[in-house]
Amino acid sequence: MQQIIDFILELDKLKGVTRKVRPLGLDRYENPAEHSWQIALLAASLVHHAASPVNLDRVIGMLLVHDIGEIDTGDTIAFAEGGWEERKAAELAAARRIFGILPDGQGARFLELWQEFESGETPEARFANAVDRAMPVLLNLANEGQSWRENGISHERVVRRVAPQIRAGCPALWTYLEARLDEEREKGWFGFA
Amino acid sequence: MQQIIDFILELDKLKGVTRKVRPLGLDRYENPAEHSWQIALLAASLVHHAASPVNLDRVIGMLLVHDIGEIDTGDTIAFAEGGWEERKAAELAAARRIFGILPDGQGARFLELWQEFESGETPEARFANAVDRAMPVLLNLANEGQSWRENGISHERVVRRVAPQIRAGCPALWTYLEARLDEEREKGWFGFA
Numbered sequence: 001m002q003q004i005i006d007f008i009l010e011l012d013k014l015k016g017v018t019r020k021v022r023p024l025g026l027d028r029y030e031n032p033a034e035h036s037w038q039i040a041l042l043a044a045s046l047v048h049h050a051a052s053p054v055n056l057d058r059v060i061g062m063l064l065v066h067d068i069g070e071i072d073t074g075d076t077i078a079f080a081e082g083g084w085e086e087r088k089a090a091e092l093a094a095a096r097r098i099f100g101i102l103p104d105g106q107g108a109r110f111l112e113l114w115q116e117f118e119s120g121e122t123p124e125a126r127f128a129n130a131v132d133r134a135m136p137v138l139l140n141l142a143n144e145g146q147s148w149r150e151n152g153i154s155h156e157r158v159v160r161r162v163a164p165q166i167r168a169g170c171p172a173l174w175t176y177l178e179a180r181l182d183e184e185r186e187k188g189w190f191g192f193a
Numbered sequence: 194m195q196q197i198i199d200f201i202l203e204l205d206k207l208k209g210v211t212r213k214v215r216p217l218g219l220d221r222y223e224n225p226a227e228h229s230w231q232i233a234l235l236a237a238s239l240v241h242h243a244a245s246p247v248n249l250d251r252v253i254g255m256l257l258v259h260d261i262g263e264i265d266t267g268d269t270i271a272f273a274e275g276g277w278e279e280r281k282a283a284e285l286a287a288a289r290r291i292f293g294i295l296p297d298g299q300g301a302r303f304l305e306l307w308q309e310f311e312s313g314e315t316p317e318a319r320f321a322n323a324v325d326r327a328m329p330v331l332l333n334l335a336n337e338g339q340s341w342r343e344n345g346i347s348h349e350r351v352v353r354r355v356a357p358q359i360r361a362g363c364p365a366l367w368t369y370l371e372a373r374l375d376e377e378r379e380k381g382w383f384g385f386a
Binding site: 001004009011012013014016023024025028030031033034036037038044045046049060061064065102106138142176 | 194200201207208217218221223224229230233235237238239253254257295331332335365369
């Protein structure tokens with residue numbers, strides 16, 4: 001029991017990691033814990049639009065654990081170029097450390113979900129990745145492009161970064177987002193980097 | 194698609210609701226979105242200690258939606274006495290409004306999970322309620338009783354408020370917590386109200 005308690009208190013640290021987007025109407029930045037909650041419910045709401053039939057429970061499991069490595073590494077902005085392999089190796093080491101707090105076997109199941117998400121090879125992982133990429137876009141579309149403007153991210157860079165995954169995992173969502181992103185480009189809600 | 198987007202952006206408001214406990218090491222108060230994420234993972238970690246075998250996926254579904262009514266009502270402190278029925282009616286109205294944003298049928302599934310949690314009658318709902326009640330206790334035990342001291346909550350009141358649900362849904366967790374609560378009483382980490 002103590003190992004489980006230690007694990008769940010270790011997870012508390014994810015509430016203190018900051019992402020780049022702010023919740024609507026709030027000054028502070030979003031953290032990966034509340035983000036993970038929100039995309040689990042987005043996945044549950046969108047499941048009938050997945051590119052192929054998926055096991056929703058496994059999708060939700062992946063989404064609940066996918067950001068846990070950021071307890072050690074912090075949120076590395078989704079638009080950073082380069083250094084990708086080093087960051088992923090650091091996140092994997094963090095995931096192993098954190099899931100390793102649990103009693104034998106229990107952590108292995110979480111690590112499998114984490115790795116399935118990262119590999120992005122199953123229909124479930126592709127759908128989970130689509131939902132994860134889409135959420136900050138949806139918030140930015142409702143937030144006058146807050147994190148794009150703050151970080152100097154252009155329309156082209158947003159599209160390059162999110163289109164392949166969203167199209168692969170949830171094509172109907174990409175159709176919706178592509179049109180909305182075009183509309184917002186006219187309004188100047190992007191950076192010019 | 195627009196109804197699903199409207200729903201998920203409505204959910205964003207839960208990130209701005211404040212609970213009474215603070216995440217470990219942070220000055221701000223916890224919000225129900227990150228709390229819901231954390232207890233979903235606590236349930237997944239504790240499932241072998243549930244009072245009877247449960248369908249974990251339904252437990253997680255319940256925990257992800259159980260606080261959504263607080264978007265309209267705010268967090269009503271768990272230790273408030275009286276006014277219980279009015280608060281629950283207001284939360285139900287809120288849940289109906291929010292899940293009603295979704296296309297036909299989809300909201301009904303979420304509302305069923307919400308109501309199953311509230312009724313607390315199935316093994317899954319009992320386990321989910323146990324996990325929900327236990328999490329702020331675990332944080333307070335790691336936080337020198339922060340929300341108990343701030344709100345003048347006595348040891349007796351904590352036990353009266355959480356023991357029945359935790360014992361019913363996850364007896365091994367209650368055995369652990371009862372001993373820890375007794376230890377902490379010696380240290381004066383409770384209010385005297």
